[in-house]
Amino acid sequence: MVVVICGAGVFSHTTVGASDLLASGEFHDPALGVLGAKTLGDFGETIVLNGKDKSARPVICHGKGAAPSSNGVTTSFAASSTAEINAFHAADLANGGNCKAEPDLRGHLPGVYAAYLRGSADHKLCSNALSGA
Structure with a gap:
C-alpha cells in the first residue's frame, strides 16, 4: 500500500x-504528466501555472535574466506509486535534468521512496x- 505524502491543508503553493518560461x-x-499534473495555463505574460485541478506551482519569469537557484529549497511532487516516481525521474532525465539521487527508499525517512533531481x-x-x- 502506498500513502501519498502531501501538504494538503498546510500550504497552498x-x-x-525561471529565465525562460x-x-x-x-x-x-513530461514529468508532471506522469503524476497527473500539467501546465494549467498562463497568468499574464510572466507566470505559468502548474497543478492538477488548481495551481500548486506557479513558475515566474522575473525578466532579469538568470533565474534564482532556490538553493536550500526543494519542490517535491506527490506520487501515488513507486512506478510514478520512477517515471517522473526518467522523464526529467530525458528532458535534461540532472540526477541527484536515484529513485529508492530513503534511510533518513523510513518508508519513503523518492527521487531527487535538479x-x-x-x-x-x-x-x-x-x-x-
Whole structure:
C-alpha cells in the first residue's frame, strides 16, 4: 500500500523562478504528466501555472535574466506509486535534468521512496510517496 505524502491543508503553493518560461514548460510537462499534473495555463505574460485541478506551482519569469537557484529549497511532487516516481525521474532525465539521487527508499525517512533531481533552471526537484513498508 502506498500513502501519498502531501501538504494538503498546510500550504497552498510553491513558486519557483525561471529565465525562460517556454523552456521550463518543455522540461517539466513530461514529468508532471506522469503524476497527473500539467501546465494549467498562463497568468499574464510572466507566470505559468502548474497543478492538477488548481495551481500548486506557479513558475515566474522575473525578466532579469538568470533565474534564482532556490538553493536550500526543494519542490517535491506527490506520487501515488513507486512506478510514478520512477517515471517522473526518467522523464526529467530525458528532458535534461540532472540526477541527484536515484529513485529508492530513503534511510533518513523510513518508508519513503523518492527521487531527487535538479531541473532546467537548477531548481531542486523531488517526487516521493510513503511505501508503508
